[in-house]
Amino acid sequence: MGQILLDGIxxxxxxxxxxxxxxxLVEPGxxxxxLGPSGCGKTTTLRMIAGLExxxxxxxxxxxxxxxxxxxxxxxxxxxxxxxxxxxxxxxWPHMTVEKNITLALKEQKISKDEIASRLAxxxxxxxxxxxAERYPSELSGGQQQRVAVARLIALRPTILLMDxxxxxxxxxxxxxxxxxxxxLHRDLDATTVYVTHDQIEALTLSDRVIIMNEGQIMQExxxxxxxxxxxxxxxxxxIGDPGxxxxxxxxxxxxxxxxxxxxxxxxxxxxxxxxxxxGVRPEKIEVSESKKSGWQEVxxxxxxxxxxxxxxxxxxxxxxxxxxxxxFINLSENSKLWINFDSETLSFFDPKTQxxxxxxxx
Ligand SMILES: Nc1ncnc2c1ncn2[C@@H]1O[C@H](COP(=O)(O)OP(=O)(O)OP(=O)(O)O)[C@@H](O)[C@H]1O
Ligand SMILES: [Mg+2]
Numbered sequence: 001m002g003q004i005l006l007d008g009i010x011x012x013x014x015x016x017x018x019x020x021x022x023x024x025l026v027e028p029g030x031x032x033x034x035l036g037p038s039g040c041g042k043t044t045t046l047r048m049i050a051g052l053e054x055x056x057x058x059x060x061x062x063x064x065x066x067x068x069x070x071x072x073x074x075x076x077x078x079x080x081x082x083x084x085x086x087x088x089x090x091x092x093w094p095h096m097t098v099e100k101n102i103t104l105a106l107k108e109q110k111i112s113k114d115e116i117a118s119r120l121a122x123x124x125x126x127x128x129x130x131x132x133a134e135r136y137p138s139e140l141s142g143g144q145q146q147r148v149a150v151a152r153l154i155a156l157r158p159t160i161l162l163m164d165x166x167x168x169x170x171x172x173x174x175x176x177x178x179x180x181x182x183x184x185l186h187r188d189l190d191a192t193t194v195y196v197t198h199d200q201i202e203a204l205t206l207s208d209r210v211i212i213m214n215e216g217q218i219m220q221e222x223x224x225x226x227x228x229x230x231x232x233x234x235x236x237x238x239x240i241g242d243p244g245x246x247x248x249x250x251x252x253x254x255x256x257x258x259x260x261x262x263x264x265x266x267x268x269x270x271x272x273x274x275x276x277x278x279x280g281v282r283p284e285k286i287e288v289s290e291s292k293k294s295g296w297q298e299v300x301x302x303x304x305x306x307x308x309x310x311x312x313x314x315x316x317x318x319x320x321x322x323x324x325x326x327x328x329f330i331n332l333s334e335n336s337k338l339w340i341n342f343d344s345e346t347l348s349f350f351d352p353k354t355q356x357x358x359x360x361x362x363x
Contacts, residue, residue, distance in 0.1 A: 001028055001063060001159045002028040002029060002062075002063070002159040002160050002191060002192035003025070003026065003027060003028050003061075003062070003063050003192065004024070004025070004026040004049060004060075004061075004062055004160065004192060004194065005024070005025050005026075005059075005060065005061040005062075006022055006023060006024040006025075006045075006048075006049070006058065006059075006060055007023060007058055007059045007060070007061070008021055008022075008023060008057060008058040008059070009021070009022040009023075009024075009045075009048060009055045009057070009058035009059075009060070010022075010055060010056050010057040010058060011041070011044055011045075011048060011053065011055050011056055011216075012056050017216060018041045018044050018216050019041045019044055019045055019048070019055070019216045020215075020216040020217050021057075021058075021217075022045065022058075022216075022217075022218065024211070024218075026192055026194060027192070028192055029190050029191070029192055030192055030193070030208050030209060031183075031186050031193045031195065031206055031207050031208045031209075032192075032193065032194050032195070032207060032208065032209050032210075032211065033194075033195045033196070033197060033202070033203040033206060033207040033209075033210045033211065034046070034194065034195070034196045034197075034211045034213055035197060035198065035199075035200060035203040035210055035211065035212055035213065035239075036198065036212060036213035036214055036219075036239075037198060037214065037239070038198060040213045040214050040215060040216065041213060041215075041216040042164070042196040042197075042198075042213060043087075043164055043196060045196075045213075046087075046162050046164050046194060046196050048060065048068070049083075049162060049194060050078050050081065050083055050085055050162055051067065051068070051075075051076060051077055051078035051080075051081050052078055054068065054075060055068060055070060056070070057070050058070060059071075059072075062081060062082075062083075062160065067081055081160075082158060082159070082160070083158055083160045083161070083162055084153040084156050084157075084158035084160065084161045084162070084191070085153075085161075085162050085163075086146075086149045086150060086152075086153055086161075086162070086163045086164065086166045087164045091149075092137040092145055092148055092149060093137075094136065094137050094138060095136075096136070096137075097133065097134050097135060097136055098124075098129065098132050098133050098134070098135050098136075098137075098140075098148050098151075099120060099133040099134065101137070101148055101152060102120055102123055102124075102148065102151050102152045102155050103116050103119075103120055103155065105152070105156050106119065106155060106156065116155075119154075119155040119157075120133065120155060122154070122155075123151035123152070123154040123155040124151055126150075126151065126154055126181055126184075126185070127147035127148070127150050127151045127154070127178070127181065128147070128177075129144065129147055129148065129151065132144070132148075142169040143169045143170045143171065143174060145169075146166060146167070146168075146169045146170065147170075147178070149166065150166055150178070150181075150182070150185075153185075154185055154189075157189055157191070158189075158191060159191055159192065160191060160192045160193075160194075161186075161189070161191045161192070161193040161194070161195075162193075162194050163182075163193065163194070163195045163196065164196045165196060165197055165198070165199075166178075166182070166195075167179065167182075167197075167199075167202065168199075179202060179205055179206060182195075182206060183205070183206055186206075195207070200239070200240050200241070200242065201242070203224065204224040204227075204228065204240075205224075207224055208223070209221060209222065209223060210222065210223070210224055210227050212227065212235075212236050212239060212240075214235055214239075219232065219233065219235055219236050220232040220233070220236045227240055228240055228241065230348075230357070230359070231245075231280070231348060231357060232356070232357050233350070233355045233356050233357060234247065234278065234280075234350050234355040235355065237280050237348060237350070237357075241282060241283075243283050243312050243323045243325060244283075244323070245280045245281065245282055245283075245348075246280065246281045246282075246283065246286075246322050246323055247278055247279070247280050247350075248260075248262060248264065248278065248279045248281075248320070249276065249277070249278045249279075249352050250276070250277065250279075251275055251276060251277075252266065252270075252271065252272065252275050252276070252277050255268065257277055257279050259279075259320060260317070260318050260319050260320035261317035261318030261319065261320050262297065262317050262320050262322070263297065264279055264281075264342050264344075264347070265342070265344055266279075266344065266347075266349075267344050270349050270358065272349075272351055272358065274353070276351075276352050276353070277349060277350070277351075277352065277358075278349070278350040278351070278352045279347050279348070279349060279350075280347065280348035280349070280350060281342055281346065281347050281348075282325075282346065283312070283323045283324050283325035284325040284326075285342075285343065285346040285347075286322065286324045286325075286340050286341070286342060287340065287341040287342075287343065288313075288324055288326055288338055288339070288340055288341075289338070289339045289340075289341075290336075290338060290339075291339070292339055293339050293341070295341070296339035296340060296341045297317060297339065297340050297341070298317070298337060298338075298339055299315040299316060299317045299322065299337075299338050299339070299340055300315065300316050300317075300335055300336070300337060300338070301313060301314070301315055301316075301332050301333070301334055301335060301336045301337075301338055302314035302315060302316055302321065302334060303334065304330065304331070304332050304333075304334070306329045306330060306331065308329065309327070309328075310325055310326065310327060310328070311325070311326050311327075311328065311329060311330035312324075312325055313325075313326060313330070313332070313338075315338055315340065322340070324340065
């Protein structure tokens with residue numbers, strides 16, 4: 001139970017096509033995240049699954065039931081699709097208490113009083129709002145209102161959960177805690193979940209599978225590991241990772257890429273037709289030494305940002321700036337000398353013209 005199928009979905013507003021021929025299969029129990037920049041069509045996609053928006057073309061099936069078909073003229077309304085929803089605006093009823101907001105749908109389903117009370121208590125506990133049952137939404141902060149919306153889902157236990165940026169109003173600490181709660185919730189309910197966010201950490205930490213969307217199209221779909229380590233193109237490589245991936249574009253000369261004072265040794269099987277190449281290297285994959293090492297490149301430190309567990313360092317060679325991420329709290333002053341090394345195993349290679357990952361083509 002809980003399979004979602006989108007087949008050839010197109011959505012336009014006026015002349016603007018915001019979702020372009022989208023095919024997507026979400027397996028029962030899967031946690032799928034749609035990740036992409038603002039305006040790429042994430043919310044629109046979710047609203048079409050929910051039935052709050054009608055596609056211009058295509059079909060949508062939930063398990064064996066066609067809930068939308070342009071050709072067959074089928075449009076099943078949202079309330080008959082049996083979904084749990086949390087949207088960017090979390091839409092609590094303002095004239096109802098927290099308790100009423102959470103239990104309204106349960107009462108409509110004729111669930112027993114004892115069961116409702118136990119689900120309410122459990123849901124409030126999971127979102128850390130025990131003791132708030134009698135409050136009205138206007139007596140809660142934005143983050144607390146959002147947590148009530150999550151509690152409503154927890155209590156409802158639907159087979160499909162659709163969530164649109166459910167954590168966006170929370171502060172950093174609560175966000176991390178709620179992320180763990182959502183992961184636990186998904187495990188406990190075993191509900192198929194489609195989760196929309198532009199926060200890559202949420203996408204990587206929560207998902208079985210991630211879809212990277214840009215301008216209404218899927219750029220890449222894969223496990224969080226694959227998306228991070230094997231980006232299909234430069235857009236995905238830059239979108240995922242914080243601090244962001246370093247990209248060096250230059251000419252291939254004698255088995256090396258030369259780019260503004262940086263020289264990166266390349267594996268022998270890397271070549272590109274026009275002799276130009278873009279090399280991507282994640283900041284945490286660059287090795288650093290405070291003493292000179294043969295074959296390593298000398299650089300000068302720029303701004304150093306210790307974040308507690310890690311330190312983000314800007315280093316420079318001639319006019320090239322490189323971001324390096326090191327474990328631990330490093331207190332180096334600006335303009336110190338360092339030596340860095342690139343391990344060819346950890347590099348990504350892109351064609352600067354097509355922006356595509358060259359490794360994907362070699363296999
Ligand atoms: N009702 C509407 N009328 C006209 N254009 C719309 C409407 N709703 C959305 N759009 C446009 O469709 C595109 C996709 O919007 P959508 O809300 O799906 O983006 P999103 O990926 O959820 O972005 P965000 O991360 O900012 O929430 C945007 O360009 C937006 O301006
Ligand atoms: Mg949105």
